[in-house]
Amino acid sequence: MQRKGSGVPVPRRYHHGCIGLVVCIAVLASSSGFFGYYYYMYYGLGLQGKNLHSSLQSRLHRLRGPSTNSSSRYQNPSDAPTGGGPTTSPSRALGASSATAPGTSPPPPPSHHRPHCFRPGDDHDAIAVTGHRDGFGACYSAQLQALALARHTCKHYVFIPFQRVSHNQDAQVMNRFCGLTTDEDVTNRTRVKTYQGNVDGRQHSGEWMTAAVRAELLSLYRSTPKPDEDCPYDVAIHIRRGDVIDTANMEARWIDDWVYAALISDWLYHCPDASIAIYSEGQAEQFRNITHADGRVRLVLNGDLRVTYHHLVTAPVLVVAHSAFSVSAGLLNPNRIIYPGNRNSSELPGGTEYVRLGTNQLVWDSNMRWC
Secondary structure (H helix, E strand, O other): OEOOOOOOEOOHHHHHHHHHHHHHHHHHOOOOHHHHHHHHHHHHOOOOHHHHHHHHHHHHHHHHOOOOOOHHHOOOHHHOOOOOOOOOOOOEOOOOOEOOOOOOOOOOOOOOOOOOOOOOOOOOOEEEEEOOOOOHHHHHHHHHHHHHHHHHOOOEEOOOOOOOEOOOEOHHHHHHHHOOOOOOOOOOOOOEEEEEOOOOOHHHHHHHOOHHHHHHHHHHHHOOOOOOOOOOOOEEEEOOOOOOOOOOOHHHHOOOHHHHHHHHHHHHHHOOOOOEEEEEOOOHHHHHHHHOOOOOEEEEEOOOHHHHHHHHHHOOEEEOOOOHHHHHHHHHOOOEEEEEOOOOOOOOOOOOEEEEEOOOOEEOOOOOOOO
């Protein structure tokens, strides 16, 4: 074929290119745009084999947006899990259950990105925990420790929703209440190590609960609706009574009435205008030796668990008990945490103020800040 009026032959690829362009325009106007684009890429531009595949993949990636299964989700390409190493199935713990229990819905998507360090492991890239069937405090504490361990070891965190929560609590309601979500970097190729009940080494969880981790936990907690306003009292005291009276583990979890009575008396001596609330279970007459009918002390008994927990999380001063319920709330509470007892607990948050027990009196720190 010759260019008109010039006598110069026109290369056949231009002829094909023109045809390809016309076909492309026509087809793009219809619902089969991809094939028109392919035809033009091949004939009009003369791309073949590997170059054609690369160009198509690049263009389609831009048109569709980043794939959720692509390693481009990692900040550094070298951070993306590879297919090598152990024969562990993706999204499955080594020698443990899958990240999502059979017959349950997958974890809800995260509401926002949570930056964190990440290093692929030899056998897993993410940490999860499941199987706890105690009260909300214990179930929630196990999840908080798993997230803290994931951050401590530079792994992703996978939230496996509660399947059962004791004390007549609706597991689905508590899943929404706590606000926990799976890290958005987790894909169906992520290798997840799933612990049963509690993570290993949880006695060291206090070291994992850095200020950054506690701030993240509080942010997640705050990300879902709560049933009440923040705590209206200056001091919130959690007294564990209902589930430990006349039980085998009563001695390990019990704090005597005189301890709370002395704490309240000392506090009101230094802060006479303070408002104090006791959160517990039982009947009012069971707490007479603690309150001494002082009108400045409010009893909040047998209340809605979510309201109680939210008040503990947001109290200006929180006094925790031998209980995962109030200790986990203390991990979220950014204010003052006080623990009356002679034993140190590695699970208590850093900065906890210990009040030692003397002979029928409390031993306060000489630098105690009261009001």
